[in-house]
Amino acid sequence: MTLNLLNLLSLTIWVPIIAGIVVLFAGKNDNLARFISILGAIAGFILSLIVYLQFDANFSGVQFEENYPWIQSLNIYYHLGVDGISMPFLLLNNFITVTVIIAGLKVIKSKVALYNSMFLLMTGFMSAVFCALDAMVFYVFFEAMLIPMYLIIGIWGSSNRVYAALKFFLYTLLGSLLMLVVLIYLYYVSSDTFEIFAFYKTPLTMLAQVLIFIAFFFAFAVKVPMWPVHTWLPDAHPEAPTGGSMVLAAITLKIGGYGILRFMLPIVPDAARALSGVMITLSLIAIVYIGFVSIVQKDMKRLVAYSSISHMGFVTLGSFLFVGQYLNTWALQGAIVQMISHGFVSAAMFMCIGVMYDRVHSRNIADYGGVATKMPIFAAFFMLFSMANSGLPGTSGFVGEFMVIMGSVQTKFIYAFFAATILIIGAAYTLWMYKRVVFGEVNNKHVASMSDVNFAEFIVLFLLAFAVIAMGVYPEMFVAKMQTGVKDLVMEVANTKLLIK
Amino acid sequence: MNISLFAAIPEIFVTGMLVIMLLIDAFIDEKKKAVNTIWAILTLIGGFVLQLYVFIPGKVQLAFNDMFILDAMACGMKLFTYLTGIIVVLYVKRYVDDKQLLKGEFYAIFLFAILGMLVMISANNMLILYVGLELLSLALYGLVAIDRDNVRSTEAAMKFFILGALSSGLLLYGISFIYGATNGHLQLESVYAEIGALMKGHVNNASLVFGVVFVVAGLMFKLGLVPFHMWVPDVYEGSTLAVTTVIGTVTELAAVVFVIRFLVGGLALLGPQWSIMLSVLAFLSLIIGNIVAIAQTNIKRMLGYSAISHMGFIAFGLMTTSVEGLSAVIFYVVTYVLTALAGFGVLLMLSRDKYECEKIDDLKGLNKSHPIYAGILLLVMFSLAGIPPLVGFYAKLKILEALVATGYIRSAIFAVVMSLIGAFFYLRIVKVMYFDEQDSEIIVADNCILGRSALVLNGLALLVLGVVPQQLMVACLRFITG
Numbered sequence: 006m007t008l009n010l011l012n013l014l015s016l017t018i019w020v021p022i023i024a025g026i027v028v029l030f031a032g033k034n035d036n037l038a039r040f041i042s043i044l045g046a047i048a049g050f051i052l053s054l055i056v057y058l059q060f061d062a063n064f065s066g067v068q069f070e071e072n073y074p075w076i077q078s079l080n081i082y083y084h085l086g087v088d089g090i091s092m093p094f095l096l097l098n099n100f101i102t103v104t105v106i107i108a109g110l111k112v113i114k115s116k117v118a119l120y121n122s123m124f125l126l127m128t129g130f131m132s133a134v135f136c137a138l139d140a141m142v143f144y145v146f147f148e149a150m151l152i153p154m155y156l157i158i159g160i161w162g163s164s165n166r167v168y169a170a171l172k173f174f175l176y177t178l179l180g181s182l183l184m185l186v187v188l189i190y191l192y193y194v195s196s197d198t199f200e201i202f203a204f205y206k207t208p209l210t211m212l213a214q215v216l217i218f219i220a221f222f223f224a225f226a227v228k229v230p231m232w233p234v235h236t237w238l239p240d241a242h243p244e245a246p247t248g249g250s251m252v253l254a255a256i257t258l259k260i261g262g263y264g265i266l267r268f269m270l271p272i273v274p275d276a277a278r279a280l281s282g283v284m285i286t287l288s289l290i291a292i293v294y295i296g297f298v299s300i301v302q303k304d305m306k307r308l309v310a311y312s313s314i315s316h317m318g319f320v321t322l323g324s325f326l327f328v329g330q331y332l333n334t335w336a337l338q339g340a341i342v343q344m345i346s347h348g349f350v351s352a353a354m355f356m357c358i359g360v361m362y363d364r365v366h367s368r369n370i371a372d373y374g375g376v377a378t379k380m381p382i383f384a385a386f387f388m389l390f391s392m393a394n395s396g397l398p399g400t401s402g403f404v405g406e407f408m409v410i411m412g413s414v415q416t417k418f419i420y421a422f423f424a425a426t427i428l429i430i431g432a433a434y435t436l437w438m439y440k441r442v443v444f445g446e447v448n449n450k451h452v453a454s455m456s457d458v459n460f461a462e463f464i465v466l467f468l469l470a471f472a473v474i475a476m477g478v479y480p481e482m483f484v485a486k487m488q489t490g491v492k493d494l495v496m497e498v499a500n501t502k503l504l505i506k
Numbered sequence: 507m508n509i510s511l512f513a514a515i516p517e518i519f520v521t522g523m524l525v526i527m528l529l530i531d532a533f534i535d536e537k538k539k540a541v542n543t544i545w546a547i548l549t550l551i552g553g554f555v556l557q558l559y560v561f562i563p564g565k566v567q568l569a570f571n572d573m574f575i576l577d578a579m580a581c582g583m584k585l586f587t588y589l590t591g592i593i594v595v596l597y598v599k600r601y602v603d604d605k606q607l608l609k610g611e612f613y614a615i616f617l618f619a620i621l622g623m624l625v626m627i628s629a630n631n632m633l634i635l636y637v638g639l640e641l642l643s644l645a646l647y648g649l650v651a652i653d654r655d656n657v658r659s660t661e662a663a664m665k666f667f668i669l670g671a672l673s674s675g676l677l678l679y680g681i682s683f684i685y686g687a688t689n690g691h692l693q694l695e696s697v698y699a700e701i702g703a704l705m706k707g708h709v710n711n712a713s714l715v716f717g718v719v720f721v722v723a724g725l726m727f728k729l730g731l732v733p734f735h736m737w738v739p740d741v742y743e744g745s746t747l748a749v750t751t752v753i754g755t756v757t758e759l760a761a762v763v764f765v766i767r768f769l770v771g772g773l774a775l776l777g778p779q780w781s782i783m784l785s786v787l788a789f790l791s792l793i794i795g796n797i798v799a800i801a802q803t804n805i806k807r808m809l810g811y812s813a814i815s816h817m818g819f820i821a822f823g824l825m826t827t828s829v830e831g832l833s834a835v836i837f838y839v840v841t842y843v844l845t846a847l848a849g850f851g852v853l854l855m856l857s858r859d860k861y862e863c864e865k866i867d868d869l870k871g872l873n874k875s876h877p878i879y880a881g882i883l884l885l886v887m888f889s890l891a892g893i894p895p896l897v898g899f900y901a902k903l904k905i906l907e908a909l910v911a912t913g914y915i916r917s918a919i920f921a922v923v924m925s926l927i928g929a930f931f932y933l934r935i936v937k938v939m940y941f942d943e944q945d946s947e948i949i950v951a952d953n954c955i956l957g958r959s960a961l962v963l964n965g966l967a968l969l970v971l972g973v974v975p976q977q978l979m980v981a982c983l984r985f986i987t988g
Binding site: 078 | 899907940
């Protein structure tokens with residue numbers, strides 16, 4: 006085991022949060038606020054990188070564990086730790102924040118301090134969500150996250166932002182409140198503890214399992230989002246500022262997927278097995294139907310939002326593929342890889358749209374055309390990300406989808422058949438949009454006056470492009486770290502914990 | 507015969523100071539009325555200190571022939587009452603000056619109300635409980651009507667008085683039945699013992715249950731639970747903001763302790779009977795409180811409905827009749843009062859002279875002009891909505907835990923769904939402050955530095971208690987277990 010003298014996880018969580026609070030009080034001095042935020046974000050990233058590098062891939066169980074009593078009256082412990090499943094998300098989260106802060110440097114001109122501090126707070130909260138081993142710590146940060154996100158969408162969003170912010174908030178709150186009741190219930194049945202791993206061992210009747218499954222479904226499916234509880238996403242994304250969309254797509258959605266792996270599958274494995282058919286059907290509907298819906302979108306951000314839902318369908322599909330009593334390891338790894346990859350790709354797509362939006366102030370595909378002639382460097386980046394979004398081999402988008410499709414062949418061929426249509430549909434909506442926006446004649450004076458990417462934008466796009474290609478060419482760097490964690494999860498879910506009265 | 511008065515020294519002190527204040531007030535000229543404010547604060551601080559001095563941890567003290575009790579709950583809640591009272595005075599000071607309410611002896615009536623609360627908290631006898639309640643109620647009727655040229659205030663005072671008198675009547679009627687059924691007992695512990703003896707003998711206790719129904723109706727009127735809530739929105743809206751602050755914050759503390767004394771102290775053995783009644787009232791309150799609040803455009807009225815829904819939560823806690831449930835109730839009411847106090851503090855800050863900050867739209871763009879006040883109100887709203895890491899979350903969590911522990915899982919689910927609806931209107935306030943552009947300039951009236959720093963500390967307390975709620979939770983548990 007590695008040294009843990011420094012409480013690395015706590016540092017990773019609290020450094021951005023403290024930086025965020027400091028920035029909040031930097032107040033009117035915009036440049037100071039920007040400077041501190043970059044420092045905070047990079048510090049957070051470096052810390053998470055250290056955790057990543059020190060992480061022992063062969064060790065089964067949690068690492069970097071910290072456990073202190075927090076609220077003894079309620080038996081809540083400040084218990085943190087990472088395993089192979091949460092590790093990649095921690096890194097992704099801190100990475101995306103760096104890009105978001107850099108992306109907002111030039112663009113955000115009003116309430117700079119508040120904007121940056123909200124993102125730093127978000128990062129810290131989300132890191133805590135990924136590291137939490139106490140269900141109440143998880144819940145507190147899971148909910149706390151809503152506050153900065155609500156403000157980000159509501160203050161810096163575009164025309165319909167208020168509606169979108171409220172819809173986002175209430176939708177996610179509904180799910181999490183039901184989860185709260187379940188967590189309290191589990192607290193009592195697992196003899197007065199909020200330890201997530203203690204929940205794993207608690208035997209439950211089938212009825213209880215199914216009810217708990219449904220509550221968790223509301224909490225996490227809304228976040229993922231799965232069809233049919235996805236409708237908040239296409240409203241929230243277009244109205245959110247670029248940074249907000251990036252964080253929302255790249256990380257917030259992943260919390261849903263992570264919750265499924267951390268809570269839903271291991272706590273109620275029997276219900277998960279029994280209901281996996283339903284979940285798979287919903288996932289396939291998301292993949293195919295939402296894929297078609299994105300083809301017809303006129304608004305670029307809406308299009309990418311719908312494509313996110315479709316891609317996240319792969320995550321839920323991969324999470325619920327069983328072979329006998331065992332979860333399908335291939336598909337499960339594919340689901341996690343898909344989440345990470347989608348984190349990079351969707352963030353990059355929203356960044357690209359944001360770059361164009363800052364110049365033309367329109368998200369309509371029809372307002373563009375011939376961008377390539379004015380912004381050649383940008384067009385190249387955008388091309389790469391579009392390819393990744395449609396799952397081209399060599400980019401990160403391919404790896405996860407491929408693994409999930411492989412896994413679904415083992416379970417049932419028909420699943421694989423439907424899942425594989427994404428490769429066609431995805432290419433259709435992404436590349437068709439790309440064609441209409443980037444190629445062709447310059448069709449209006451706004452586009453004609455566009456200038457190519459500036460330095461900050463270049464850095465962000467470059468970082469994301471690097472991540473997308475690196476993961477596409479050498480996915481092993483993530484897969485190796487998660488292998489033991491995935492294996493543990495598969496073993497955990499394979500056991501039945503049915504309580505027969 | 508126990509004629510020791512030691513335990514009641516703080517109350518006697520407050521009464522003495524009050525009398526002196528009335529005398530001073532009669533002989534002082536208009537310009538020097540500010541001395542009343544200082545006198546009121548001194549009274550409350552003095553009471554607080556004496557309370558600390560009088561209380562002996564781990565020992566229950568009695569006075570006035572055992573009709574007056576000083577136990578852990580009484581001491582703790584009285585300390586909170588003094589503290590909240592001091593903060594209220596700091597908040598309303600400038601407002602009261604501006605609106606020229608000082609003529610009506612605002613602080614004297616306020617202190618009478620506080621005295622009533624202290625008596626209610628420390629009463630050990632049904633009649634003393636009633637006397638405390640009337641002392642409080644009469645003072646509050648006066649406070650609501652204090653702005654006598656204001657039609658809405660007068661109307662609100664009239665409604666409050668008539669309905670209040672009716673509910674006091676119900677309460678007394680119920681007490682008289684219990685008095686009869688328990689062979690003439692009013693002392694809480696003898697009522698308890700007598701009911702225990704009755705239950706053992708399987709005698710027909712219809713008259714007892716009949717009395718309990720009336721008592722519960724009377725008590726729930728004071729808490730403002732549906733269907734006894736009609737006065738709440740009208741009084742919240744009609745009173746001047748300073749009085750709404752008094753009714754919406756410090757009064758709730760006493761009201762909840764009052765209910766606990768009555769139901770748990772005296773009628774605990776009839777728990778199955780009154781907890782059913784409470785559960786129905788709590789259901790209705792959560793529905794009406796949360797849904798009707800959505801339609802409000804007046805913040806005071808909205809906070810009134812919000813208070814109804816929070817009292818619904820409290821009734822759920824009482825319904826469990828467990829130690830966890832009751833300590834959750836105490837925790838809930840203390841943190842609710844703290845939260846509401848900060849909310850009213852900001853609104854008081856924004857009201858001046860002829861202008862009352864009461865329309866939700868009056869807060870438009872507050873974040874732009876006054877980020878600190880907007881920030882405090884943001885914390886208040888998220889805390890009321892029960893979003894972690896603010897203290898309101900733990901209050902709800904404790905109640906939910908108590909519900910699940912006693913097997914009321916469906917009630918817990920109902921309560922969280924209702925708090926989702928509640929989140930909607932709290933978020934609307936945040937939306938108005940942060941997302942909307944301001945259309946008229948917001949002027950913050952200058953309050954004294956003490957008032958402003960109290961407000962900031964109060965706002966921060968919501969966050970700090972949200973991160974480290976442990977000590978307060980332990981304290982609340984101790985109030986119940988003694």
